[in-house]
Amino acid sequence: MVRIEAVGMCHTDIAVRDGEMPSPLPAVLGHEGAGRVVAAGAAVTDVAVGDPVVLTYLSCGQCRECVGGAPASCAQLGGLCFGGGRPDGSHALCGHGGEMLHDRFFGQSSFAAYAVANRRNIVKVRSDAPLRLLGPLGCGIMTGAGAVWNALDVKPGSSVAVFGAGAVGLSGVMAARVAGATTIIAVDIVPSRLALALEMGATHVIDGGKEDVVAAIRAIVAEGTDFALDTTGREAVVRNAMLALRQRGVAALVAAAQPELRLDMFNLLAGCKTICGVIEGGGAAHLLIPRILDLYMAGRFPFDRMVRFYAPDQINEALRDSISGDAVKPVIRFDDDVLEAALRAGAP
Known part of the structure; x- marks a missing residue:
């Protein structure tokens, strides 16, 4: 108890x-x-x-x-x-x-x-x-961080696009920074959340309500991002996440706002891309939670x-x-x- x-x-x-x-x-x-x-x-x-x-x-x-x-x-x-x-x-x-x-x-x-x-x-x-x-x-925090570390296995020097800058998405941004990603793009429609994303480690932000998201991402990374994390579960956003990936890029989905999604299968197949579902960050909570907490106490994960x-x-x-x-x-x-x-x- x-x-x-x-x-x-x-x-x-x-x-x-x-x-x-x-x-x-x-x-x-x-x-x-x-x-x-x-x-x-x-x-x-x-x-x-x-x-x-x-x-x-x-x-x-x-x-x-x-x-x-x-x-x-x-x-x-x-x-x-x-x-x-x-x-x-x-x-x-x-x-x-x-x-x-x-x-x-x-x-x-x-x-x-x-x-x-x-x-x-x-x-x-x-x-x-x-x-x-x-x-x-x-x-929430474990979900975003774990998806980046466990499912995507983001490497130093890589590029990551995070769709949705709520608690899960911002946790993904911070985790990507810890993992050594050098291009971290946060996408949202709330300006205050985009501003917070920049303070928490995003290198670029995109207002999805005002910009062509895929074009904006490819203006930053011409070949597309190595990884994408979708925290919205919305079909249009998931589609953008996939289209913005480079060849053999990997996207992790952690939300289910819509029960069914329609995707561009030709883009998925021709791009040899991977889409995976992740719940609770993957792995094990008894490992993830202490890791995040230690980073927080060291000033590296200011959730x-x-x-x-x-x-x-x-x-x-x-x-x-x-x-x-x-x-x-x-x-x-x-x-x-x-x-x-x-x-x-x-x-x-």
Whole structure:
């Protein structure tokens, strides 16, 4: 059991709320929690009460992908993270009137003062880090950074185009800089986000609402970019990402705003290009999260510049600001008075 100090809001939470992704409702969502362990089962021996942790996706630990060191590709991830309860159909939560609530969202449901998690989806973190900032490492930030490092495997001196300069895209920009890319192009339609991208490591920015994106990219890199990261999931944007790639270029897709995409197959085949899907950054959260955190503490991955804090009763405001683009990464913070109120209401 984790006492939540802060939890990020991700577009996946919004998509589930709006019925755009399959997960049963009503439910307690939230999947970017960070806090301290307040209780642990007898079988948990490597995490103790008081340890600071980040909550992330839940994996089975038994499929080929998990055993092979890539739990982000777990064969059971869909059911474990979106099933709305434990695998046996039971639940950890109920409403004030005793009615059943779907829970275990990503194995945590951390839009709450307390969350019950599995040992497999908590990552113990260094004690000198500001815990209130760390929740977004569990999904959005890890997704962008991991896609660049794991799926694309960006090399020093390469060129990268990042489509969408939200939390995931900006994390991809910072990761590309860490990887040594020398041309990093951020594409968005929000001027403030493009300005922030330049401050976080982008060498060039393109306003997709005002420019021919493919032409603008090829004006910067004539042969096209080595890599592309799409964080929008929108057909027109994904198409531009592919068209802007050089011969044998690689694009990673991390969002699913549209369930189906139409692509220029001749360009894909003649260009010998690769398009891959990536979830949760690929690889393993227990490796990715500490790496990003160490970079942050060294001043090389300033993800804190994306964060805006909200109180729990401002959660709808946080949602609206996320959708409008006014806030890059909203984080709901549970201060001591909120936690004390939860205790009085009957939390453990």
